[in-house]
Amino acid sequence: MxxxxxxxxxxxxxxxxxxxxxxxxxxxxxxxxxxxxxxxxxxxxxxxxxxxxxxxxxxxxxxxxxxxxxxxxxxxxxxxxxxxxxxxxxxxxxxxxxxxxxxxxxxxxxxxxxxxxxxxxxxxxxxLARQAGYKNIIAGTRKTTPGFRLVEKYGMLVGGIDGHRHDLSSMIMLKDNHIWSSGSITNAIKQARKVGGFSLLLEVEVQSEAEADEAIDAGADIIMLDNIEGNELVGVVRRLREKWAGKRKFLFESSGNITEKNLHERAINEIDILSTSVVHQSxxxxxxxxxxxxxxxx
The missing domain is CATH 3.90.1170.20 (Quinolinate phosphoribosyl transferase, N-terminal domain)
Incomplete structure (x- = not known):
């Protein structure tokens, strides 16, 4: 057996x-x-x-x-x-x-x-997420302890959640500093695609609906809606899904300021991934x- x-x-x-x-x-x-x-x-x-x-x-x-x-x-x-x-x-x-x-x-x-x-x-x-009716992915973050990341990511997996990316080579993630240094979301995505090849997903952190729209248009695989909460989060997700239905395939990730107390507010199934450092920091x-x-x- x-x-x-x-x-x-x-x-x-x-x-x-x-x-x-x-x-x-x-x-x-x-x-x-x-x-x-x-x-x-x-x-x-x-x-x-x-x-x-x-x-x-x-x-x-x-x-x-x-x-x-x-x-x-x-x-x-x-x-x-x-x-x-x-x-x-x-x-x-x-x-x-x-x-x-x-x-x-x-x-x-x-x-x-x-x-x-x-x-x-x-x-x-x-x-807690399942009790709130959330059916999708709960993930950790890369805010881990230098030299101890393997143990911390391992603990997340044993606890039943997604470890998210393990290092800078695991997935292409373009955050605000990448975008500002490149001039725009579109420019950053184009440059990343040149070297990332077909095997790596590309995630872009955005601060607004307009930035999310640009990232989807430029071909991002995952849209991280950073620190967008409440009714604004629901509205952004629903409008963009309706706009791009049948035109682009992508996932929405919500991150930033997620705690056990407010988890139920973010646990909406229109969001594909909830990522949080609360599972490993402090x-x-x-x-x-x-x-x-x-x-x-x-």
Whole structure:
């Protein structure tokens, strides 16, 4: 029997991801490990506990496991990736030499805490959108932490939302600075099409109905309506869809100032994509701890 898809998010990760784990370990122990000297190399067992005060989504298992595998330890998981859990939950068991477990402890917990926090928030925002009747795409943004983007985008995917573009090469996005530097939306799109080829979607950020109209006319694939809200947003979308029906194919994206509180106001199905940084910026981390168990013979 094929295993659940929840187990296979790690298949998305690029070949380079394990070297990032190595770099994180090197950052945390650049010279001597004084605490490791104290505890020595007796074999120990440690329980990973999911704590805090809320139901959370587990995300980041591959990164956590890799930290300890690089240190010669093993990890036995008791939950699947993407599974909900309530505090306090025994999530996994780590086995290995005491100093190696403690060497990886903080790095592994920090990764898991942030990744799970993003997954939890992503799921909550998506659930709120669905409760409001929104059927289309919820996406994150590229406002991620330098050096940690892979983990943050991974957390969004585990939480059930779209990661949006992952880097500048993933999709052509022309924002206000591109447009002002090029002279116009039309000029910017023409220049981008020369080098982007057929395989890349082209998205243009616009501030008004007139700019959206120009972007559609010039052949943009996605129109990002930035900071246009309420009745104005609905009116712009409906008028442009009516005008270009049967003439152009494009998607509308709404972005800017989307929160859990006002999500229902933006969750209109005339909008194809709602993108927000609320799912990863200033997200509350999920509290985990790693507790070495006292040997039974002591």
């Amino acid at each position: 094929a295993s659940s898809h929840l187990e296979h998010y790690e298949y998305l990760l690029p070949p380079s991801w394990k070297t990032q784990v190595t770099a994180w370990l090197q950052e945390d122990a650049p010279s001597f490990d004084y605490g490791g000297f104290v505890v020595g190399e007796d074999q120990r067992e440690a329980f990973l506990l999911g704590k805090g005060f809320q139901t959370a989504v587990l995300a980041g298992k591959p990164f956590f496991t890799e930290v300890f595998e690089q240190l010669g330890c093993t990890v036995e998981w008791h939950l699947e990736e993407g599974e909900n859990f309530d505090p306090v939950k025994h999530v996994a068991t780590v086995r290995g030499k005491a100093r190696q477990i403690l060497l990886g402890e903080r790095v592994a917990l920090n990764i898991l805490a942030r990744c799970s926090g993003i997954a939890t928030k992503s799921k909550r925002v998506k659930d 997200v509350q981390h999920i509290d985990f701890s790693l507790k070495i168990q006292k040997p039974k013979n002591l």
